[in-house]
Amino acid sequence: MKRLALRAMRGCGVFSLARAASAKMARILMYHNFSGPGGATPGALSSEAMRAQFQYLRRHYRVVPLLQLAGQVTSGKSLDRHTVALTIDDGRRDFYEFMFPLLKEFEFPATFFVVSSFIRGEDWIWTDKVLWLSEQANRPGALKPGKLDEVFRSLNRMRPGERNAQIQTMAGSAGIAIPPQAPRKYAPCSWSELREMAESGFVELGSHTVTHPILSSITDEESWQEVSGSRGQIEEGSGRNPLAFCFPNGMPGDYRPTQVKQIADAGYACSVLASFGLVDHRADPYRLPRIGMGSKSDPLEFAKFLDGVAYYQRKIRTTLRPPIG
Secondary structure, three states: OOOHHHHHHHHHHHHHHHHHHHHOOOOEEEEEEEEEEOOOOOOOOEHHHHHHHHHHHHHOOOOOOOOHHHHHHHHHOOOOOOOEEEEEOOOOOOHHHHHHHHHHHHHHOOEEEOOOOHHHHOOOHHHHHHHHHOOOOOOOOOOHHHHHHHHHHHOOOHHHHHHHHHHHHHHHHOOOOOOOOOHHHOOOHHHHHHHHHHHOOOOOEEHHHHOOOHHHHHHHHHHHHHHHHHHHHHHHOOOOHHHEEOOOOOOOOOOOHHHHHHHHHHOEEEEEEEEOOOOEEOOOOOOOEEEOOOOOOOHHHHHHOOOOOHHHHHHHHHHHHHOOO
C-alpha cells in the first residue's frame, strides 16, 4: 500500500513539485554501511541500490563537496539550486570496497568521517560491537535484533567506561567473547586506503572523534580531547587536515552548546548532525542537518526523501499538530 501511494504521488507530479519548491535548499546525505552486488546485509546499502541512487542524483542534482556547501552557508548567500553533498560515517572498509569505485565512476565528491582510534587499530566502534552481538541471536541470552533501539537508547547516555562494561556484561550473559579486532564486516580502512581515496580528489576526510563517544555523556575537557585529538591523529596518519566534523549519533541531546563551540575552536569549518532536515542559507554551519539514506534501497523511498516530499510532509504534520495544553 505504501509503495502504491508513492507511485501515485510520483505519477501526479508531487515529487517533481517538491523538488522544484525546495530547489534552493541543499541536501546532505548520510550513509554508514555498504555491501556488494546482491548483498542482503541488514543496514547495508548494496552496490545496485547505490548505483540507482547515483543515477537519480545525476539526473536531478549537482553533487558538491561538503566544504563547498558549508562555505556557501557561512557566507549567508543563497545556495546554488539542487545541491547535494554526500557524507559517510565511521571509517569502515566497506566504503572503500563498494562505494569508492562508484564515486570515481560517477565523479561524485564525498566526505568520509572516520573514528581515528578505529583506523589506528586500537579498538573497534562500540556501536558495531552491539550490532555484532545482535547477530549472535542464536545463542541463549544473546541480544535480540528487535531490542536494538532500546539498548542503544540506554547506552547512549552512559559514560564510556560504564557503557563498555555494560556491553561486556551483555556479551558475558550470552556466553560470547567479543573479538579484540573487528570482524571483516566491521573492519576499518587502513591509512594507506584513506590516503589513496584522498589523493583521488573524490574523497575528503573528516573527523568523527577519537573513540566515538556520545559527547553529552562526557565532560567538556574530555570532548575537547576527542574533537582536537582526532583531528591531529587523522592529519598524522593521512597527511590530510580534516576540516569537517561529524557528531557521534548526532541527535538532539547528544551534544551541548559548549561542545558545538569546541568544533569551531579546534579549527573545523563545519560539522554535521544526524537530525533530519534540508539546509538553507540561514543554517548554522556547525549544526548542519542530514538525510539518512543508508536504508533507502527502494528508489521511490530514496526519491521521497531526496526530492523533499518527506520534508514537506513533516512540515504539514507539525503545522496541523494541536498545541500542547
